[in-house]
Amino acid sequence: MDDIQKKLQTKSKATFQDYFGKGICYLCIGLIILLVTCILYFIASKGLATFTKNHVRVLDFLTKTNWNPGAIDAKGHPDIGALPMIVTSFSVTLLAAIIATPFALGVAIFMAEFSSKRGTKILQPVIELLVGIPSVVYGFIGLSVIVPFIRNVFGGTGFGILSGTLVLFVMILPTITSLSVDSLKSVPMYYRQASLALGATRWQTIYKVVLRSAIPGILTAIIFGMARAFGEALAVQMVIGNATLMPKNLISPASTLTSKLTTDIGNTVMGTLPNNALWSLALILLLMSLILNMLVKFIGKRGRF
């Protein structure tokens, strides 16, 4: 066996470097998978204890409107109905998304199609800055500006879904905008050229060609915005009123899943029913964000025509 044949059949330094690199990657992936599984297991086991250990019926939990974990009703069941929180959470999320989308799209179209390079250079950091502002600051501004404003205009306390929606609107605007800009910019230049060369106006080109082919990306942007709104706790808690009641209108105090969690989690004892009930709320939040994430994947896959 000559030297070359021997070298061909033995492992060299490069081979071991390869193993080492792969090893590190797998280790990191393993850690993250472990972490996610632990979180899922922890929340699920705690959240399901309400139903398995404390014998609350799932249907009651999802449809009843009284939230009073300490008390027991006439039939001996604990009074745990999460419907008000679920309804409020969905209301603020959907309303915020509905209000934010047109504004975000407008800004995104301006940035991707109209503004000069310099304009984009100025706008981009402004929008990124909005993402970076801590939620407590948004909540504080909401508390000192929006709540009094709503109180003056509509009466009542000023706390409620409307205030929550307005705060969330500002918070998810940059998310939807920057993701939409990316998706508009990824529409190939030759689509625009083809459209213009056919005598289409700029507006026709944007509306019928660019926006059409960016739809999956824009929907993804909206869903990411909704995920952020759904999971936002602090800012919402500061303006929503924190009353565990079925919302009667947009300006009556209410409480979302997240705001209920942040308000109450410090006041309950680990392992008791009131604590488990809060974990059940967390489980709903987790499931919702899973569903939203899957929706994003699904839209991404359906993608283009």
Place this chain on the structure above:
Amino acid sequence: MKEYNLTDSYITDITEKKALSTDNLQVYYGDNHAIFDANLNFPRYKITALIGASGCGKSTFLRCLNRMNDKVARVDGEIMYRNTDINSSKINVYEVRKHIGMVFQRPNPFAKSIKENIIFALKNAGINQKDELEERLEQSLKSAALWDEVKDNLNKSALALSGGQQQRLCIARSIAMKPDILLLDEPASALDPISTSKIEETLQTLKKDYSIIIVTHNLQQASRISDYTAFLHLGHIIEYNSTVNVFTHPKMRPTEDYVSGNFG
């Protein structure tokens, strides 16, 4: 690269009816002067080829003709179409492009169905009657020699077509607008020989009704399909003559070198 005297040129007079002509056309990319004093007359219902080495400005020149260089480059000089200077800033560019269609180097159908690709521009132009749309759809696809291949699948995605079919769809899409002039920017350079010959056949039949200006890298293609040929070098139009003359009796030295392969 050989040094040539770029100021000498031979430009033949076109005695036929003109579809389009340029007068002292200059193009600048920033400070970079890309096209110098282009004076060309394009005859009606003929195919005119623009040839030249890469970077000589032939695509740049072509793109001026339907104002696709707006916001990309500065274009000075006149482009006369129906006795109107369409290079003026007062001109409605969208109308210009309705009369002067363009097909690009890479097939670029929209991510829509075949049918929607064709009627896209028609609907934008305000044509909404169903019969009219159907008729134009069929006619343009037939003119582009694509009808027989796609007539059963008009609602299929245009992206599912082969490259050659996509390019013919792009031609069909342009002629659905019934333009006067068709500009083609190396329409066959991304295609295989069979698709190329189909495109060439299509162009031969289209020239009955359209004045065609085509940019091509492929000298055989230029000699096969065109009636007139312009040779460009470094932004200058060196020679413009009937295709036969350009290829068999070139008047200028650079042209002779280029068509005989002694260039550079």
